[in-house]
Amino acid sequence: MEIRLQNLTKVFQSKKAEETVAVNNLDVTIPSGKLIGLLGPSGCGKSTTLYMISGLLRPTNGKIFFGEDDVTTVPPEERGIGLVFQNYALYPHMTVQQNIMFPLENLKVPKDEALQQAQDIADLVGIGNLMNRKPAQLSGGQQQRVAIARALVKKPRVLLLDEPLSNLDARLRLQTREEIKRIQRETGITTIFVTHDQEEAMSISDEIILMKEGVKQQMGHPQDVYDDPDNLFVAKFLGTPPINVFDGVVESKKVKIGKATVTKSKSADQEVVVGVRPEGFNIVEKSDLQVQVEFVETVGRDTTLIIKNPNQEDKTFRAIVDADNKVKPGDKIHLDVKPHKVFVFNRETGELVE
């Protein structure tokens, strides 16, 4: 089912009547049957958005549509959503089976049927053999699956997950995110999950929505957003190691970092910020961009060069080059940049130039 958020706004008011705009005029259409990652740094309003979709929070302004239905004022119990909380909120006094069956009992599903459905869904998420355990007897990953099973068992129209992997260790996180993807594919339920981990969002989402300070920055297929960021924030937020940011200028259709011309531009002369992805460099015989290598990190097939440059935000920048390049610290090298890995942003607004 398609979900449409229309001018969605949430303002929190503190006791001293100070207003915080958590979500600001969010306009998004979430396609049916897809896995959507709601991504952003903490405090960007992503969880608030999720809880407004769930109905647990009332929007200050704007509308929420499930398909054609306006559900803005519909209470959460009537929205038909499944919600997985950040710390799972499994009822500690109930067994796994009782936890999973709880929503079905609310819907007055006959006992036999409920048992069968609970077992089916538990098998789907891979905890079918743990039905008689209590949550405290389960590992984090298992608890997480129980929470997903409980959210899925009533066949919700939408599945919402709030930072579902943040309580898991690194290994389990990798495993579980694949699992979430698989479960989503098998059930075909429109799923929205919130995360601050760009790698997590990029690896499993069909589409990501990137937010900052309550405002949507960009939405799209993860790779498209990575390859084609709308602004400096998006470019910086996606990618590890992060994009290198240089102070530069556009001068007579040329983009320059310091004196070196890195690429061409169609726009008028102005001061700009130039972003170059770490993988966007080539070592060449001769170019404008001559630099001195400070450190060399070789991990597996990649070599990361850590290089000093005066015209940039940080003290050094990173270039990932092929391990075949035998570069040593202190070497002077010439770099060329791949045009599609260079982004030019307006220095004031951070918006992409041209």
Next chain:
Amino acid sequence: MLEEKHNIKAWFYLAPAMVLLLVFTFYPIFNAFFLVFLKDYNYLQGTWDGFTLTENFRYVFKNQNFAQAMTNTLLITFVSVPVSVIVALLVSVWLNSIKKLRGTFQTIFFLPYVTNAIAIGMAFAFMFNQNYGLINTFLGWFGINPVNWVGLGASWSNAMFSLLIYTVWLGMAFKIMVFLSGLQSIDKQYYDAARVDSTKRSRIFRKITVPLLSPMIFYITITSFIGAFKAYTEVIGMFGERLGPAGNDRALITVVALVYDALDRSGAPGALSEAAAASIILFGITLVFTLVNMQVSKKRVHY
């Protein structure tokens, strides 16, 4: 070495409480168990006439007030405790769910705890007054004739009813306080999860609130039962040393009152042992009941 040092320190910390407990709790308990087996113990002269296993208990059983005291005590216990626990639970859940005036109501419900039981008893006695009490005024609005609750010649059942109301009310404050703090420690997400899953309020109460609060409920129930078995102050508070309405003296006598009765006669030979016997009977009942309670609750309390 280090551990031993810490041990000595620990004993120092424990000492003040231990000394008080030894003098005022452990010694009297052991003494009671000693006294109960003495025959015709004379408290003033410190002499006794050999030992006996059952005689002092038989004195208690033969006491003309024993049956009444037992009935009253058990009635007070098994009515006031469940009623006050349930009412306190409902009040706490309600208090926890309101936002406006919560602090005010919390204070109101907590006031009885910081008020003297005797003073409250006198206020209740007045509320139940036949001619100008609040209760009868209220009943009068529905055309019910004034009832003689606690006045001259009031019946046992009327007096007991008034006493029970008072006892329930007296015990509520502390229970509400404990339940409220318990409720506030329950993770709000359980309720959000239940809401998303379309759970009815009554079911949320039964399936989530009560089980998650069960350690508190258990603690309150056990301590209230133990307290109720020792009922005495309540009767004194409402009826004074007559232990019943005027003209129906000792109608509301309790087991603890029996102990005091015997102590009043402590100059007489064997009276102190009789008091000890009565208190040991009470101790036995409380112990057995508490053990049963703990067994029953094992399956129902979720820590």
